Amino acid sequence: MTGVAGxxxxxxxxxxxxxxxxxxxxxxxxxxxATGPLLIxxxxxxxxxGPYGDxxxxxxxxxxxxxxxxxxxxxxxxxxxxxxxxxxxxxVVLSLATTVLTLLVGFPTAYFIATRPEKTRELWLFLITIPxxxxxxxxTFAILEIIRNEGLINGLMLKFGLISKxxxxxxxDGAILTGMAYVYLPLMVLPLYASMEKLDxxxxxxxxxxxxxxxxxxxxxxxxxxxxxxxAGSILVFIPALGAYVTPSILGGGKNLMLGNLIELQFGQGxxxxxxxxxxxxLMLIVMVALLVYVRNAGSQGSRHx
Amino acid sequence: MKRTTAIMAxxxxxxxxxxxxxxxxxxxxxxWGNYTSPEMIKKFEDAYKVKVTITDYDSxxxxxxxxxxxxxxxxxxxxxxxxxxxxxSEGLLLETDPGKMENFKNVAKEWVNPEFDPGRKYTVPWAMxxxxxxxxxxxxxxxxNTWDIIFKTPDELKGKVNVVPEMTDVIDAxxxxxxxxxxxxxxxxxxxxRDTLVAAKPNWVAMEYGxxxxxxxxxxxxxxxxxxxxxxxxxxNPAIKYGYPKEGFVNWSDNLAVLKDAKNVENAxxxxxxxxxxxxxxxxxxxxxxxxxxxxxxxxxxxxxxGAPEIEVPAEFAALGVPSQTCPPEVQELYTKIWxxxxx
Numbered sequence: 001m002t003g004v005a006g007x008x009x010x011x012x013x014x015x016x017x018x019x020x021x022x023x024x025x026x027x028x029x030x031x032x033x034a035t036g037p038l039l040i041x042x043x044x045x046x047x048x049x050g051p052y053g054d055x056x057x058x059x060x061x062x063x064x065x066x067x068x069x070x071x072x073x074x075x076x077x078x079x080x081x082x083x084x085x086x087x088x089x090x091x092v093v094l095s096l097a098t099t100v101l102t103l104l105v106g107f108p109t110a111y112f113i114a115t116r117p118e119k120t121r122e123l124w125l126f127l128i129t130i131p132x133x134x135x136x137x138x139x140t141f142a143i144l145e146i147i148r149n150e151g152l153i154n155g156l157m158l159k160f161g162l163i164s165k166x167x168x169x170x171x172x173d174g175a176i177l178t179g180m181a182y183v184y185l186p187l188m189v190l191p192l193y194a195s196m197e198k199l200d201x202x203x204x205x206x207x208x209x210x211x212x213x214x215x216x217x218x219x220x221x222x223x224x225x226x227x228x229x230x231x232a233g234s235i236l237v238f239i240p241a242l243g244a245y246v247t248p249s250i251l252g253g254g255k256n257l258m259l260g261n262l263i264e265l266q267f268g269q270g271x272x273x274x275x276x277x278x279x280x281x282x283l284m285l286i287v288m289v290a291l292l293v294y295v296r297n298a299g300s301q302g303s304r305h306x
Numbered sequence: 307m308k309r310t311t312a313i314m315a316x317x318x319x320x321x322x323x324x325x326x327x328x329x330x331x332x333x334x335x336x337x338w339g340n341y342t343s344p345e346m347i348k349k350f351e352d353a354y355k356v357k358v359t360i361t362d363y364d365s366x367x368x369x370x371x372x373x374x375x376x377x378x379x380x381x382x383x384x385x386x387x388x389x390x391x392x393x394x395s396e397g398l399l400l401e402t403d404p405g406k407m408e409n410f411k412n413v414a415k416e417w418v419n420p421e422f423d424p425g426r427k428y429t430v431p432w433a434m435x436x437x438x439x440x441x442x443x444x445x446x447x448x449x450x451n452t453w454d455i456i457f458k459t460p461d462e463l464k465g466k467v468n469v470v471p472e473m474t475d476v477i478d479a480x481x482x483x484x485x486x487x488x489x490x491x492x493x494x495x496x497x498x499x500r501d502t503l504v505a506a507k508p509n510w511v512a513m514e515y516g517x518x519x520x521x522x523x524x525x526x527x528x529x530x531x532x533x534x535x536x537x538x539x540x541x542x543n544p545a546i547k548y549g550y551p552k553e554g555f556v557n558w559s560d561n562l563a564v565l566k567d568a569k570n571v572e573n574a575x576x577x578x579x580x581x582x583x584x585x586x587x588x589x590x591x592x593x594x595x596x597x598x599x600x601x602x603x604x605x606x607x608x609x610x611x612x613g614a615p616e617i618e619v620p621a622e623f624a625a626l627g628v629p630s631q632t633c634p635p636e637v638q639e640l641y642t643k644i645w646x647x648x649x650x
Contacts, residue, residue, distance in 0.1 A: 051635065051639075052370060052371075052374060052392065052396060053370075053371045053374055053375070054374065054375075070647075073496075073497075073500065073640065073643045073644065073647065074493060074496070074497045074500070083647070083650035084650065087650065148523065148525050149523070149524045149525050150523050150524045150525075166524070168465060168466075168511070170525060171511050171512045171525075252512075253468075253511060253512025253513065253514055254471060254512055254513040254514050255507070255510060255511070255512050255513050257649075257650065262650070265646075265649055265650075267371065268367060268368050268371045268372075269365060269367040269368065269371070269471070269473060269645065269646075269649065270642075270645075270646045270649070271367070271371070271642055272646065
């Protein structure tokens, strides 16, 4: 090893050490603020529930078992916890539906904004962010006011004689879907716009010049090019929707639970913290798997185009 | 320049006023939603220069779970009598000895020495009433004095019934409906209770606390409910009537207590004493529309409360009421399991 090379090596390792030291505060915060509580949740999921909530320090697999199995209170037989399974399925289906709905509404919106003259785009974007100024709770109650039995929609339909008695919209899965789509729409529009803004519209024109139909242009040119935006938007909508709590609890009436409500129930009235912890971790695992599948798919497609 | 001065003056005034409020103290009350007269709170704030903050809960279990975790920051809570022994045995309440307070002389005889708080060591009466049904009689014309409304919902009410998610109320109702007695540990009865509840649930539209608003607005056409809440619904819509179920119903009371980890103990004690003054208790009843257990408070209540069918149990139903009480832990555990199964 010559002198010069040695100094470079030393320089390099010092540089690396410095980088680690610089990122140490952030790493520590992540470790303490994210990993720590998660570990507590993990430990709790293997303990015994206390009589009025809390946990007793007795190891037990019951929390995890009751995620998928349930023991009959009276005859002690085990069966599939169909209540949990149906809540899981409802959560996933509603979240997927929310994602699709926001995509269907958000895509044209983002396209519209991206095709405005540069000067006015900011105004349109600004309009998209306005809902964020209002608290989530208030926005959800606004939806409630619109769809309730004596609300705006039923009131107008009754007035014009379209229906003879109010249609039950509140406290249905449809109400939860509408609420979530409304609440999460900006999260879809913004990443979509970000990638559409970079779209080279000369390619679109070229497509038309070559006699492509508008649908073909959309499918062959626009969608492949804005795919990163679609992926980012879908992730941003799907994940919070899966764990949504406020919207299903207000618009679902406390009867049509989603995962977030089921978890909350275990820490409150259910007095079963271990089950609540096990459910939380299950939710996290579902999110992680969904993310991995999504990112992997998006990644491989991206490289194919590259 | 002038504007800056004005802003500065305003800021200073604001700082001064909040500083003043701080200096005199605060009181954080954790109570059932829509259950505290704002007018009465204002009176207390003005009299003692205390800033009162009220936080809502919607069930005894929610309140117990939250306070038990510690660090809630609340000074006072209003548990139902059947939960009080749990609050006391879990060491969550402070022994403030209201029985020795100045205004205790006003407490009505039957509430001076209750079973759930012997000698009134912890609590003062807040309100008392019954658990029954409310029905919009424009929608359903049949008999409303039965738990059939909830557990064997008539066709007109299917998909329009709400159930207030208070565990013991719902299970007690189902126990009485299934021919059991309160706090029964009879597994045959409890199995029937579970099956009744699970079978009834598809006919319900929601399990929510906020019935006053949603019955009034027509989102619900019937609900399990408390009498004072029913009274307020009738004031909004005269067609809404309160039913005393013939299968039996529970008499309850809610009582104001101070938390052991309260930061404003002196203010909390002042408030306990304040609540035993007939004028204040009457003012509160005028808001929540329940009886309050303070003798002489009637004359401070609105005139329409006298003889109201929700407050004075009609003679034909009076014998059907059973007192709310704490069930043995092993029975309570079964109740919790049935409740969780129902909630899923």
